[in-house]
Amino acid sequence: MNELRxxxxxxxxxxxxxxxxxxxxxxxxxxxxxxLLLEGVPGVAKTLxxxxxxxxxxxEFRRVQFTPDMLPSDLTGTMTLRSGDLAFRPGPxxxxxxxxxxxxxxxxxxxxxxxxxxxxxxxxxxGIARPLxxxxxxxxxxxxxxxxxxxxxxxxxxxxxxxxxxxxxxxxDDETAILRLAHNGVAPATLTDVQAVxxxxxxxxARAVVDATTVSDAVVGYVVALVRRTRELPSVSLGxxxxxxxxxxxxxxxAARLAGRDFVTPDDVVAVAPAVLRHRLQLRPEAELERYTAxxxxxxxxxxxxxxx
Numbered sequence: 001m002n003e004l005r006x007x008x009x010x011x012x013x014x015x016x017x018x019x020x021x022x023x024x025x026x027x028x029x030x031x032x033x034x035x036l037l038l039e040g041v042p043g044v045a046k047t048l049x050x051x052x053x054x055x056x057x058x059x060e061f062r063r064v065q066f067t068p069d070m071l072p073s074d075l076t077g078t079m080t081l082r083s084g085d086l087a088f089r090p091g092p093x094x095x096x097x098x099x100x101x102x103x104x105x106x107x108x109x110x111x112x113x114x115x116x117x118x119x120x121x122x123x124x125x126x127g128i129a130r131p132l133x134x135x136x137x138x139x140x141x142x143x144x145x146x147x148x149x150x151x152x153x154x155x156x157x158x159x160x161x162x163x164x165x166x167x168x169x170x171x172x173d174d175e176t177a178i179l180r181l182a183h184n185g186v187a188p189a190t191l192t193d194v195q196a197v198x199x200x201x202x203x204x205x206a207r208a209v210v211d212a213t214t215v216s217d218a219v220v221g222y223v224v225a226l227v228r229r230t231r232e233l234p235s236v237s238l239g240x241x242x243x244x245x246x247x248x249x250x251x252x253x254x255a256a257r258l259a260g261r262d263f264v265t266p267d268d269v270v271a272v273a274p275a276v277l278r279h280r281l282q283l284r285p286e287a288e289l290e291r292y293t294a295x296x297x298x299x300x301x302x303x304x305x306x307x308x309x
Contacts, residue, residue, distance in 0.1 A: 018174030028254035034162025058196030
């Protein structure tokens with residue numbers, strides 16, 4: 001797994017600089033069958049890193065720009081009349097990696113169209129359940145500073161994302177390296193240089209490897225204690241769900257494998273906990289007024305739960 005990570009990161013670096021951590025979380029998401037939410041201001045390469053990552057792992061990529069007038073059928077597909085017969089025309093959700101760009105700009109009914117796809121790996125159209133390809137991953141993006149005319153994702157849908165990554169500005173050195181990359185005008189000229197360094201079959205094998213990662217009873221207890229602690233914090237009105245615990249353990253297994261180990265340590269859990277839990281916590285209004293964040297709450301939970309030895 002760590003050798004696979006190195007291959008993928010090396011390819012993505014041809015076009016995206018300074019986002020190695022995002023690439024690693026994407027790879028972890030694919031290997032555990034999870035979905036990813038990227039939040040960041042415009043222009044920090046959220047769309048580009050998803051496109052380059054899909055090219056590097058050799059899977060089909062489709063991008064959907066979510067808008068206020070988008071209908072569920074625009075995403076899932078619809079029945080059309082062809083030669084006098086009704087036939088199903090698949091929507092863009094029938095792919096391996098779906099980039100749901102600015103997911104919070106479309107109404108709840110269209111956002112909800114993703115729920116079945118994300119949870120069940122299928123969509124139901126005209127009463128027929130149609131399976132999605134394997135692997136299937138949703139990478140959604142949203143802008144954290146522009147909320148006018150948006151529809152915030154409900155807690156039930158947020159809970160279905162394995163992780164939420166805050167994509168920030170690059171460092172000065174990384175920004176200099178970005179300017180040194182080849183461009184065709186303003187478009188990256190190196191995107192076509194990104195080659196597939198793995199295959200869907202290898203990714204499915206990697207999933208089996210991650211599932212086989214050893215987890216001790218002590219580490220399982222640590223995951224449970226962390227999740228339950230988020231529900232007890234006075235600053236939190238809604239803590240992490242049992243699904244959050246499942247996702248935290250799965251992400252910890254992937255982190256262990258990416259580090260070259262076949263067993264999970266408490267450090268693996270701590271490393272992925274902010275990304276896995278931050279979007280599952282709902283803060284009390286008084287905590288928000290004091291500029292307390294979900295990451296602060298996760299940090300408090302980590303600092304107050306004893307680490308198994």
